[in-house]
Amino acid sequence: MTQQIAAPTRRHPVFARFYAKVAGPALDKAGITEHRTRLLSGLTGEVVEIGAGNGLNFAHYPPEVKRVLAVEPEPRLRALAEQSARTTSVQVDVIDGIAEQLPVPDGSFDAAVVCLTLCSVADPHAALAELHRVLRPGGQLRFFEHVRADSPAMRRVQRVVDATVWPLLMGGCHTGRDTQAAITAAGFTLTSLEKFAFPATRVPSPAATHILGTAERSRPGGTS
Structure with missing residues (x-):
């Protein structure tokens, strides 16, 4: 199911083709499926995923998830995500939108997912503030991101x-963002965190350092 809303569109047509045909399959070959599975394991209820790309996470959502709202601003990737959503067992609604301006009420979701996304949003602090807003108290943020x-x-x-060619070639991606600090600055409490290099390469890559984990929006009274 696809919901149409008025939202800024961010076009990266060359990168979208590259990601769908080259980068995505290369990550699969490098073993990203294991990380996607761990990222989404145990989720239930209503979930929002920002920067859903071409929908590579959709097949890994557990059956306990009632619905996924998948937000993707890039038209070509969003069209591919719509195709992927039609083949999944979990209900996935794909919409046009940006992470910094989610078209949903406060406290709408049980969980939020960011997967290789916060590196490329225009304002990661605003995006995380939006995710904090739309999560219910006690809701989880699941994240898998490459970081500083x-x-x-x-x-x-x-x-x-980051100051030269990388963002231009990689759809706005930045390699050196301190995403862990940004998550806590947005008001989340970290509940689990792993840091590791991915994928394994002979030549060190500026985008190799990754974090995978969970954080929580505090419940009333400030408890996690």
């Missing part, structure tokens, strides 16, 4: 590539 490297040398590389 630990080593000073690689951080310098990230600053250089």
Whole structure:
């Protein structure tokens, strides 16, 4: 099912073709399916996923999920996500929209999912504030993102590539964002976190450092 709304459209046609035909399959070959499965395991109820891309996560949602609202601003990727949504056992509604301006009421969802998305949104702090807003108290944020490297040398590389060609070539992606800090700054409480390099490569990549984990919107009274 597809819901039409008025929303800014962000076009990256060259990157969209590259991601759908090259990058996505390459990540599958590198073993990303395991991480997608862990990211979504145990979810229930109503879920919002921002930056859903061409819908590669849809097949991994557990049957306990009642509905997924998948938000994707890039037209070509969104069209592919609509096709993918028609083949899944879980109800997935694909809409046009941006992470910084979600067209849903406060406290609408039991969980939110970000998967290789916060690197490329225009304002990750605004996006996380929106996710905090639309989650119910006690709701979970599930995240799998590439982030700022630990080593000073690689951080310098990230600053250089982020200031030059990387965002232009990779659909607005930035390699050096401190996503962990941004999650806590948005008011979430981290409940689990793993950091690891992915995929395994012989030559170090500025986009190799990843985090996978969960965070929670506090319940009334400030308890997690």
